[in-house]
Amino acid sequence: MTHTVIDGAYVVTVDAHGTEHAQGHVVLRDGRIASVGAGRAPREVIDGAAEVISGTGLLVTPGLINTHHHLYQWLTRGYAQDSILFDWLVSLYPAWSRIDADLVGDGALGAMAVLARSGCTTVGDHHYVFPRGGGDIVGSIVNAASTLGVRLHATRGSMDLGASDGGLPPDFAVESTADALAASGEAVTTYDDSSFESMVRVAIAPCSPFSVTADLLRESADLARSLGVRLHTHGAETVEEEAYCRERFGMSPTDYLESVGWLGSDVWMAHCVHLSGADIDRFAATGTGVAHCPSSNGRLAAGIAPVRDMLRAGVPVGLGVDGAASNESGQLGTEVRAAVLAARLRDGADALSGRDALRIATMGGAQVLGRADQIGSLEPGKLADLALWRIDGVEHAGIADPVAALGLGAMPPLARLIVQGRTVVEDGALVRVDEADVAARVTRASAVLQSRL
Ligand code: ZN
16 A cells, blocks of 8 residues: 655644644655654555655645635626626626526636636536527536536526526526526435535526525425535625615515525525624534635625624634636635735634634634535645645745745745645646646636637
8 A cells, every 4th residue: 555755844733632743754645644743744644655745945834725616707707897886797697698508618727727726626516597509518617627626616606586586687698597407406316425525516506695595595406405415605795785685575685595494504605795793603503614705805895704703603604715807816825815804804813813724724724615524624634735835945944934925925926736546736837738738728728718708
């Protein structure tokens, strides 16, 4: 039986005790973490290893987990640069409604390439635009993740509330309720793998209160629960959404989502910027998760989510980049620092530490995606998903606290990204794809989409 050893690194386990080893080792075997410990690896472990990675100058953390994205938006970066959410959406719906499976595949490859190069081992995606005749879009995303070698939590999203029925999206961008439900069930039965080592999970994800009918929300919840998969949507992102819900339903977004069965430990919602104290308590009591997306919230001037209060109340909080049309960076590693800065701008210096933000980006994400037993921390038996950050370069050499290199400093370059024991990034470069080819595919696909407008 062969194994890999990472020896002599600064190891941050993100276990329940916050265990760190200033000089530690990690042993990987058969795609899992075999052991983690202080000091150098024992001689006999080194001698029998297939590979020994020198940990000198490295910070080792669990792989980062992205809990919210719209990978297809990689093809629509740089549009509507100064708009708030509703205006931005209205600007972009026409382009998005002209996508197809081939274009989405190229965009997803670009978006996931950048995620991987920024320390992300598990990619959550929320895809909710399915033009008629657009082909197998979920399949394209699954293929792109497999090509790169990253773990995927896809969602089959939907919109069925067009402008003529009082929704925000134009009628040409929405599906019928029945079509959306049928396709959601089919995506789960075709692609979801519920095993411990699963590389592809699929959840069901109607888009938002202002683009989906109450019937679709209710029936999606019933469908997901009958299939044993999770539920995802956007919630309480902007003051305009709050006003929409109060006018149309006579209640806040959280009250409305609760009224259609959407609070629960099998649900996670993106943003949750505008939650009251009572809303936070209900999220905590029900175990409803939150995908915190600080850069996107800044880009769209949505506000700053009350992450400090959510964490104090016990709400599961993960980190997300959100779609690249509202976060042209698309890097998850930089969101760790962004989360710290945003929380402190809102609630003061003790609102969130760099270590708190790293925990959100790892174990928090694992909890939000229902994978806390499998990923999110470096503990024996868990899947071997790790990020090895180089912190002996000019940006970080001499820093007093290696964890601050990631939590407060420039995003460190990756020495390795390992997913299920397999190397995905080495010395900052993707090893399973030609990066120039990915860039060329994104350039071409973006131009094709623009030519359809
Ligand atoms: Zn989003």
